[in-house]
Amino acid sequence: MIIEFGHFALILALLVAAAQTIIPAWGAAKRDPRLMAFGEPAAVSQVVLILIAFLALMYAYVVSDFSVANVAANSHSSKPLIYRISGVWGNHEGSMLLWVLILAIFGAAVALFGNNLPAALRANVLSVQSSIALAFLLFILITSNPFERLDPAPLDGRGLNPILQDPALAFHPPFLYMGYVGFSLAFSFAVAALIEGRTDAAWARWVRPWTLLAWMCLTIGIAMGSWWAYYELGWGGWWFWDPVENASFMPWLAGTALLHSALVMEKREALKVWTILLAILTFSLSLMGTFLVRSGVLSSVHAFAVDPGRGVFVLSIMLLFTGGGLALFAYRARDLAQGGIFSPISREGALVLNNVLLTTGCVTVLVGTLYPLALESLTGAKISVGAPYFNMTFVPLMFPLLLAVPLGPLLAWKRADLAAAMQRLIAAGVLALLVMVIAFAVTERGPWLAPFGFAIGVWVMAGALSETAFRIKLGQAPLSESWRRLTNLPRASVGTTLAHFGVGLMVCGIVGTSAYKSEEILLMRPGETKAIAGYELVFRGAAPSKGPNYTEIVGVFDVTRNGNPVTRLEPAKRIYDAPPQPTSEAGIYASWGGDLYAVLGDQQGDGGFAVRLYFHPLVRFIWIGALIMFFGGAISLSDRRLRVGAPQKRSTRAPIGVPAE
Amino acid sequence: MLLWVCFAILTAAVVALLLRPLRRADTMPVEPAAADLAVYRDQLRELDAERERGLVIESELESARAEVARRLLKRAGDDKVVASSRDDTTSHPRAQRIYLAVVALLPVVAIGLYLVSGSPHLAGHPYAERQAAEEGASSVVALIAKVEERLREHPEDGRGWDVVAPIYLRLGRFADAAHAFAEANRLEGETVKRLLGFAEATLMAENGIVSEAVRRTALRVLELEPQRIEVGVWLALAKEQDGDLAAAAAGYRELLAKAPEKAQWRSAVAERLDLVTKKLNGENPGTAPKPAAPEAAAGNGGPDAAARDAAPDVAAMSPADRDAFIQSMVERLAARLKDNGKDAEGWIRLARAYKVLGRDQDAANALASARENLADDKAALDQIAKAEQSLDQIGKEQSPQ
Amino acid sequence: MxxxxxxxxxxxxxxxxxxxxxxxxxxxxxxxxVFFHTPSDVAEHKIAQGVRFRLGGLVKEGTVARGEGTRVSFSVTDTIGTVPVSYEGILPDLFREGQGVVAEGILGPDGNFVADTVLAKHDETYMPPEVAKALKEKGVELGKSAEHPGETQTQ
Structure with missing residues (x-):
């Protein structure tokens, strides 16, 4: 009964979304306050209804109700509870339901917290937001209804793809979707501004925190996905420039640009047109990400079973919103008022450079991802574009960006003194050069570019810190004064420093692991020893063992360094019970210097095992960097300044008893 | 009934929520100018706060202040006009009409859509509840345990096998059921009932693949009782799975011709025939390969039960699917034999499957453990020896069907 | 300004x-x-030696043989042409006979394809779209699940 209740709630949500799409926007056009006010209860009831549907599906998963087709196809009674829960979004139908749930949550946030927004803007935003929800609810109910039933119910489910049964991946989709969907709010605000032909002062102040939230979630979501791929797939790579990865990376790049341009728009009311265009493009890229992953048009190592029929539907949604948004932009962009003037050497100028480089980088990724598709439909030739392409195009574009990152926050708005800003970065520059020289001296192999890479990473990190040091007058004022200033620093600026520091750390990690990775693939018989990156690994043999829902062969490696025992690695080859599918579990020893990584391969005839050993220097920095970026965003988000004060209502009648809603 | 009450409550709650703006007569929307001014005031306040903290360079701060103040003044000047444009007298009745239309349409359309896509008659089937229900039959379980123990001591007790076989079948322990039926047939003599039971259990245990044993059993049934024409479904299914679609179609047609008008399995056969004909004509049968025939008669309604859902269309599977499918079968069998090794036929089947999959070593191992497990069972040992000889030939066959 | x-x-x-x-x-x-080719393209001598490309098709049944160390050889077929492949390394978890596969490498002078990458998939019912499409173009019967793999889940 609970399942049917959820199904009914989802249908109601569809209808409410339809009404919410039409009525508030109509009201805004007619300037009718009552019709505009419809958006508010509609958005709230929409989120409640979708939440009911989502919880009903989750209930079906938790109690393993195999009369629900979706549960039967993706769950199994023997699965641990946490994976029964994460199984809800571990499949197409459930993940789309999660998608609209998050969409509705963002819409409801506008309804609940947006009482200081101009009424017409809020009504239009709610209508646009709801139109997206409407499209996806239709998609769910027509092509991928999670509440389809089976009668009679099968005895047990088919199980979740075992490599998805993993803690990092359990929470990867919700974060990724929070990111994707969070940009929908920026899109809705952009379209609402275009409908009205003007941007309110509250526009950027509202868009920025929500974009920041979306960006944070996307950052951590992508990092989790990359971390998962690193330890679960057993190839030791952390990024493959694979279409599915690019699909999430493109909105991230555009979102990062949007975050920075919205800052200019808020502080200086400049770059309005560009920011609005960027908001439309960012969400379009999110939709494209969904399309690429859900349709399976691209060959990807991460692709899961997909259905082309659904792909066409998602493609139509994507074209509708992208095309609609861009058409409206082309039609209305002229009407937007011009903003403030700034000199090229200024904070604004630096942020423009940031935007140009990030969007161009995004374009190179886009072209590399879609080119195979375009070529095939035009000429029929099938090609694949691999990592070398992205290393040759995207990476060089990031060099000037990273060089400029520490400068930006040191430049003043409007007109800045570049020489003075450079002067403040002397210490950071010296440190970076020092690191480069040391890297050249210490490493005897690896590409000659790598030390430069380290230098850039250090430059970004030290640059971020010197900006704070300058602000708190470190070394120029007494320590107590500096401390007072540090505690008084606005949180947004602390957030910026942290996020930029995280970028630098990540660059160091990427350079370290890409340039100095050691890899060995060999056959090892029990008792044999192999040395890698200063460690000696002794293969002790492999023995079968049994887990809750799998059987496995566990290989045992004793690791020593200079004769001292370090750790024991136990990589395994698992075969899950349902569905019966083999997976590799890597044995990883993590240290600050890098990860020792072992994968057990197939058994060869004579008792030996194929074994893959890696040493990934500094690889942890990549994810730690992402985590620091996430926390930087979180601290910035907690800044009081990102909240908009309530306007004084101009009461034409007695405002008694009117709650501020 | 409760379900519909819940639907009504939910709908009513949503409608009540949606109507709220209508009841608040004095909705005062925020005008753009007021909102803008609030933002500018906020910005000025922030700048002051930063100055107090001494974090900003004075000159920068001044220019920022001046700019915000300029915007504030400009905005404060050009507003007022927009505000009065809203017209409350026309708004109210129009809004009322639209709200009422929404409220009236919402329940009707929602119920309509739900009736199209929902399944209100289906109750939930939580796994735990089902298990509890099964445990409710614990007396049966205990009984089985007793019979099983007796049979372990006296494996030649045909009556025991005969009693336990249909129970296994009903509990879904198909492999056990097949074994029990086979033993009963061997010890108590073949009857149509036991043969049908054996065939059905085997079919279920092998996920709908009509194995040679099933085919032979079906032929035997026809020999004993020629009017049992429904077993012909299995024969036709076997042909279909061998890829001989024409013969299968002929078989189905013949069955339809002979079948009594009221036979419940008629529709299943008709659907099957339809599918095979389509495939013969080179059409892709699409999503229809699983004929959803009405609930089959319990007990010995064998053939149509088999045609209904025990027939994943192995011939139409992709190699990948087929492989996975066979793999899963084999693994299940292997696991079962580990628990209960006294099953000569099971071991032989396992060995055969390994052979087909090209895992010769595993096949040999299976036979070895079979001998170990059944060392005291002369008949079984003979059976194993015979099977071993035939396995060499099986190895040459390409696929298990 | x-x-x-x-x-x-x-x-x-x-x-x-x-x-x-x-x-x-x-x-x-x-x-x-990197271009994508099928074994029958190779058989028709469309590809120059020493050019990197991706070879996609099905792993021919009974051709997987392990050699010295971690060397593995197998044949990739689209039922019309067959190309022997040799690979040094660990095969992906879901590599199996009869399954779709994509290998990247260079065609040697002896007609042997030397792969340095063999692509894995996460999902058993997934077939790389190029392989599915290429095989279909060659008229190879794949069965429904290869083209619409998602549907097999509800079967």
Whole structure:
């Protein structure tokens, strides 16, 4: 009964979304306050209804109700509870339901917290937001209804793809979707501004925190996905420039640009047109990400079973919103008022450079991802574009960006003194050069570019810190004064420093692991020893063992360094019970210097095992960097300044008893 | 009934929520100018706060202040006009009409859509509840345990096998059921009932693949009782799975011709025939390969039960699917034999499957453990020896069907 | 600086960076594109020796043989042509006879394809779209699940 209740709630949500799409926007056009006010209860009831549907599906998963087709196809009674829960979004139908749930949550946030927004803007935003929800609810109910039933119910489910049964991946989709969907709010605000032909002062102040939230979630979501791929797939790579990865990376790049341009728009009311265009493009890229992953048009190592029929539907949604948004932009962009003037050497100028480089980088990724598709439909030739392409195009574009990152926050708005800003970065520059020289001296192999890479990473990190040091007058004022200033620093600026520091750390990690990775693939018989990156690994043999829902062969490696025992690695080859599918579990020893990584391969005839050993220097920095970026965003988000004060209502009648809603 | 009450409550709650703006007569929307001014005031306040903290360079701060103040003044000047444009007298009745239309349409359309896509008659089937229900039959379980123990001591007790076989079948322990039926047939003599039971259990245990044993059993049934024409479904299914679609179609047609008008399995056969004909004509049968025939008669309604859902269309599977499918079968069998090794036929089947999959070593191992497990069972040992000889030939066959 | 000049500068910056990117992209495409071929393409001698490409098809049943160390050889077929492949390394978890596979490498002078990458998938019912499409074009019967793998889940 609970399942049917959820199904009914989802249908109601569809209808409410339809009404919410039409009525508030109509009201805004007619300037009718009552019709505009419809958006508010509609958005709230929409989120409640979708939440009911989502919880009903989750209930079906938790109690393993195999009369629900979706549960039967993706769950199994023997699965641990946490994976029964994460199984809800571990499949197409459930993940789309999660998608609209998050969409509705963002819409409801506008309804609940947006009482200081101009009424017409809020009504239009709610209508646009709801139109997206409407499209996806239709998609769910027509092509991928999670509440389809089976009668009679099968005895047990088919199980979740075992490599998805993993803690990092359990929470990867919700974060990724929070990111994707969070940009929908920026899109809705952009379209609402275009409908009205003007941007309110509250526009950027509202868009920025929500974009920041979306960006944070996307950052951590992508990092989790990359971390998962690193330890679960057993190839030791952390990024493959694979279409599915690019699909999430493109909105991230555009979102990062949007975050920075919205800052200019808020502080200086400049770059309005560009920011609005960027908001439309960012969400379009999110939709494209969904399309690429859900349709399976691209060959990807991460692709899961997909259905082309659904792909066409998602493609139509994507074209509708992208095309609609861009058409409206082309039609209305002229009407937007011009903003403030700034000199090229200024904070604004630096942020423009940031935007140009990030969007161009995004374009190179886009072209590399879609080119195979375009070529095939035009000429029929099938090609694949691999990592070398992205290393040759995207990476060089990031060099000037990273060089400029520490400068930006040191430049003043409007007109800045570049020489003075450079002067403040002397210490950071010296440190970076020092690191480069040391890297050249210490490493005897690896590409000659790598030390430069380290230098850039250090430059970004030290640059971020010197900006704070300058602000708190470190070394120029007494320590107590500096401390007072540090505690008084606005949180947004602390957030910026942290996020930029995280970028630098990540660059160091990427350079370290890409340039100095050691890899060995060999056959090892029990008792044999192999040395890698200063460690000696002794293969002790492999023995079968049994887990809750799998059987496995566990290989045992004793690791020593200079004769001292370090750790024991136990990589395994698992075969899950349902569905019966083999997976590799890597044995990883993590240290600050890098990860020792072992994968057990197939058994060869004579008792030996194929074994893959890696040493990934500094690889942890990549994810730690992402985590620091996430926390930087979180601290910035907690800044009081990102909240908009309530306007004084101009009461034409007695405002008694009117709650501020 | 409760379900519909819940639907009504939910709908009513949503409608009540949606109507709220209508009841608040004095909705005062925020005008753009007021909102803008609030933002500018906020910005000025922030700048002051930063100055107090001494974090900003004075000159920068001044220019920022001046700019915000300029915007504030400009905005404060050009507003007022927009505000009065809203017209409350026309708004109210129009809004009322639209709200009422929404409220009236919402329940009707929602119920309509739900009736199209929902399944209100289906109750939930939580796994735990089902298990509890099964445990409710614990007396049966205990009984089985007793019979099983007796049979372990006296494996030649045909009556025991005969009693336990249909129970296994009903509990879904198909492999056990097949074994029990086979033993009963061997010890108590073949009857149509036991043969049908054996065939059905085997079919279920092998996920709908009509194995040679099933085919032979079906032929035997026809020999004993020629009017049992429904077993012909299995024969036709076997042909279909061998890829001989024409013969299968002929078989189905013949069955339809002979079948009594009221036979419940008629529709299943008709659907099957339809599918095979389509495939013969080179059409892709699409999503229809699983004929959803009405609930089959319990007990010995064998053939149509088999045609209904025990027939994943192995011939139409992709190699990948087929492989996975066979793999899963084999693994299940292997696991079962580990628990209960006294099953000569099971071991032989396992060995055969390994052979087909090209895992010769595993096949040999299976036979070895079979001998170990059944060392005291002369008949079984003979059976194993015979099977071993035939396995060499099986190895040459390409696929298990 | 006037508004017009400023805009000119911005556009100039944008166009400049974009054209640098375009040059980089053209250069990179020339170097790093890898074509996809089927075994029958190879049989028709369409491919020059020493050119990197991706070979896709089904792993022919009974051809997987392990050699010295981690060396593995198998044949990739689209039922019309068959190409022997040798690979040094660990095969992906879901590599199996009869399954779809994509290998990247170079065709040797002896007609042997030397792969340095064999692509894995996460999902058992997934077939790389190029393989599915290429095989279909060659008239190979794949069965429903290869083209619409998602549907098999509800079967």
């Amino acid at each position: 006037t508004r017009k000049q400023r805009r000119g500068l911005l556009i100039g910056l944008g166009v400049g960076v974009l054209s640098i990117a375009a040059v980089l992209m053209m250069f990179a495409f020339r170097q790093s594109i």
